[in-house]
Amino acid sequence: MCGIAGIMNLNDNTGPDPLILKRMNDIQQHRGPDAGDYFYDGCVGLAHRRLSIIDLEGSPQPMLSACRRACVVFNGEIYNFKSLHQELTAKGYKFNTLGDTETILNAYLEWGEDCVQHLRGMFAFAIWDREKQRLFMARDRIGIKPFFYSLLPSGEFLFGSELKVLTQHPLFNRRLRDSTIEDYFTFGYIPEPYTIYQNSFKLSPGHTLTLEKGMKVPVQKQYWDIPTDWQQPLQAAEVQEQLIERLKEAVDIRLVADVPLGAFLSGGVDSSGVVALMSQLQSDPVNTCAIGFDVKAFNETEFAQMVADRYQTNHRVETVSASDFDLIDKLAFLYDEPYADSSAIPTYRVCQLARKHVTVALSGDGGDELFAGYRRYKMHLQEEKFRNLLPLSMRKPLFGPLGSFYPKLDWAPKFLRGKTSFQSMAMDTVQGYHNSMSILRADERAILFSAEYRAGLNGYSSLEVFRRYSDKVKHLDAMKIAQYLDMKTYLVGDILTKVDRASMAHSLEVRVPILDHKFVEWAFRAPSDHNLYNGIGKYSFKKALEPHLPQDVLYRKKMGFAVPLADWFRGPLKERLYDGLLSKQMSESGYFSQTRLKGLIDEHIAGVRDNSAALWTLMMFESFLRQQMGVGA
Template identity: 85%
Template sequence: MCGIAGIFQLASEGQPSEAVLAKMNNIQEHRGPDAGDYFFDPGVGLAHRRLSIIDLEGSPQPMLSADQRACIVFNGEIYNFKELHAELESKGYKFNTHGDTETILNAYLEWGEDCVQHLRGMFAFAIWDREKQKLFMARDRIGIKPFFYSLLPTGEFVFGSELKVLTEHPAFDRKLRDTTIEDYFTFGYVPEPYTVYQNSFKLSPGHTLTLEKGMRALPEPKQYWDIPTQWDADLSADEVQGELIERLKQAVDIRLVADVPLGAFLSGGVDSSGIVALMSQLQSDPVNTCAIGFDVKAFNETEFAQMVADRYHTNHRVETVQQTDFDLIDKLAFLYDEPYADSSAMPTYRVCELARKHVTVALSGDGGDELFAGYRRYKMHLHEEKIRNMLPLGLRKPIFGPLGRLYPKMDWAPKFLRAKTTFQSMAMDTVQGYHNSMSILRADERAKLFSKEFQSSLNGYNSLEVFNRYADKVKGLDPMKIAQYLDMKTYLVGDILTKVDRASMAHSLEVRVPILDHKFVEWAFKSPSDHNLHNGIGKYSFKKSLEPHLPHDVLYRKKMGFAVPLADWFKGPLKDRLYDGLLSKQMTESGYFSGKQLKRLIDDHVSGVRDNSAPLWTLMMFESFMRQQLGKAA
């Protein structure tokens, strides 16, 4: 696992500044503390920070191919590199190393841009083809590894593993993109392919980008893979339960190759517990596991993690996060480089910190909820869909539309009375309704929060467009698969994988994600929806398959999630910070917000009228971003 960076004189003359590239590369030293090096060619500079995992001494980067034709910088792991190595060697290619980096290089020389089709793993890389004078870049299918890029006003193309790599260039344009502010306050993150900055982008998962010297504008990236949305027939329940464990076990097994200590996260949830169970069956030594607990019982899952640790005799380590662990707030805003509002980033940061004390590589259970329908919102989505199927939109709009507008938001009330969001969603179609349910601040709440001037600057843009980009892909899917597909293209990559990448790399820890092995995803997404969500039980097919491997209490207990007690924090120890930060000049004079609504959100929460913890955390992280990232440039 590493950090990559580069400068390409795309539409300008001259040579990239070695000092600037070094500054860009060094800002991500945490991603690769073991080594850092550079490659320069006319008009091109490539940089790399290395965290040594495989072939510890023999695979320095940037790396030139044996024939000196191409040079690569690469972040990630290719799990089938040994098979590819043998195949390419049989075709006459020479290898000077025993790692996966040179395998990608030779795969490119053999298959060109189609080399990505042969790679199984997580990756983001750039290859400079000296013969063709082309820069070829690629990101893995699911988006486990990040790739940021921008075409600067100087005509230089810059890229890196983190957004802060780009912002270190003195010519980087820090103007914010208004539409991504709307997106952020809907989702709590900035969805692909955009960043919070006007002229920088994320290379979307499953895409490549090729540049040639002299281009005056950036071409559209090319998609080489997507989650399958059409197949001949659903898998049967028997097929799923008969094959799931063996297929997942293979995905786990190929991720156990490392020349450094390896372990796993063990939260006590189904997904991480399942991964630990399979690891224990695949290796003779006890698995190194780690868990984070809370000193607030309602948020503490360590007893369930301990059940799994005891069953498989793992080397288990637990640390407790104190309820007053507030020092991370500003640190997280720095790590994520753009507004990011998933509060579980705090315990994720701590569990990565704990893991790195003992291992360099950790396996995680991320992806199970999206792939097998584990989120509670899926159940609500299907209930709403049943009503949509009974009543046409022409009837639902006049019935539920007014109810959604007039019904009070009663967060303090019993769940069956909290119907405002449901009423709103019932007046919408499937995709719009799911978007409404997923929103941290719904459209009506964003309208109150944003200033009239900012709303005008959006020119009618609505964050629903993020989902509408995938409208053609989800046609023909059932409502459950629509929600799962949308989550895997947006929430999984923009929130979950982003959270884990930045938190783990802050501690120079590599995280591998077996459930998101693309071959496993291609197979598992065909699992029938009524078997994934069965009799109100989410991830039913996954849980049934794991019954021989995990305690019943771990499999079928109520889902807790990796949460922190925000509502209590904002009424107590963080109350003053809320008022000081959210009502600061930087926020009230930014032009984005209604100062009156900012104060109302805080007052209503502190007084107990409403639970505004989610929007308040979203605002707090935005304020920290503004103060640190934009204040630094002022």
């Protein structure tokens, strides 16, 4: 787990400015505090920060191949590196190290750009091929490790592990991409492949990028995607027979490390399942950690303790205050662009706790997307039943007006809160799901944004993010469509981003066995009616784990990693709301209706509506503007 950076001059053989590359590398020192070094060759400069996990002394980066033809900088872990080492050695390749980095180099020399097909793990890397004068870059299939890049008007191509790496270049353009503001207030993050800045991008998961001198733009290719063209889904019996052994294998290959290793144990099904399998695979007790809150409604530690007791783990718990909101501005710095998932706060704290005892931690991320664990999937299917009863031409005039005029009754019993459902039933499957999971729905964004900003969008809608992916899965059922969309957007842009930045802030490596690509390829074929069965989400996963976990852990109501936003905004953060959201920098940004900003605050404070999600999203945007853009500073 490391940080990578680089500069390539496309116009001539002039090398990059070493001071600029050093500045870019230094800003990500938290990603790799153990070592840092540089490589220069003609028009290219590569930089690396290292967090030592495997072959602690023997795998420095940037690393040259034994033949000195290629040089790599790499962030991540290749879990099948030992078998690849044997295969490539048999083909005549030499290895000077015992780690996984050199495996990537020799795999590239043997298979070229197809080397990514042979790698099993999480990775973002760049290889400079000195013979071909080519820069070859790749990101892992799921998007666990980040990769940012930008092509400057000067002809310099920049890349790095975090967006802040690119912003250190004095010619980097900080002009915002207007469409991503619309995206952010829909999703709470900036979806791939864009960033908040107009001229920088994220390399999409499962893609490679190739650049040669003289080229105007890099060539991007997709080498993997979640399979959706299977002949038939798995049978429920197959899922139950195979799930544990397949997941256990994915866990097992992630237990290789030359440093202390442990796991997050939240008390939820996914992390508990990972810990259960770890305990069966290693002789020593598993090191586990959990964060508790001093408010019972947000505290899951008793369930984590059940699992810790059952498997006799070395369990550590720290309790944080439910008023632990001092991280707001730090989070804006860590994430580099607007990011509105409030669970980033407890995630930061659990990574902080874990790093006191281990350098590597396994997590349970991915289970909800892969096995349909989110509550919104159940609502989506209920709405889809109504969609199937009537054609869109009849639903739109029937439910559209109801969605427009029905009040938003946050205070009312659930059966009376029908506004979002009425709106969604007047839409097709993809648009309906987009509406249901939006932080601010289209009608809410319309009155939040200023008339000038809306006009500047030229009709753009964040729905286009979903449309980008939906054609590939239109032949699947509504549940699978929602899961696929989440894995292409929410999982990458929210969940994995959250964990990467929070863990790297503490120089902690996090591994995610449920998102092993071979396991994903198999598990995504699980039948939807087995994943959501009798109203129980993630049923297939829970059923397979019954011999391994307590019933109270498996079948209790899902809590999530929540924080009490609504209470914060009516209490200790009340003044900050008014000061921040109605500040000069928010007004001068030109994005918002000042009347609506004040209305959102007033409604929430008065208890008329729960606007906490919208207010948090706005607060994090304000913090980004103030810090990253230097607005009003």
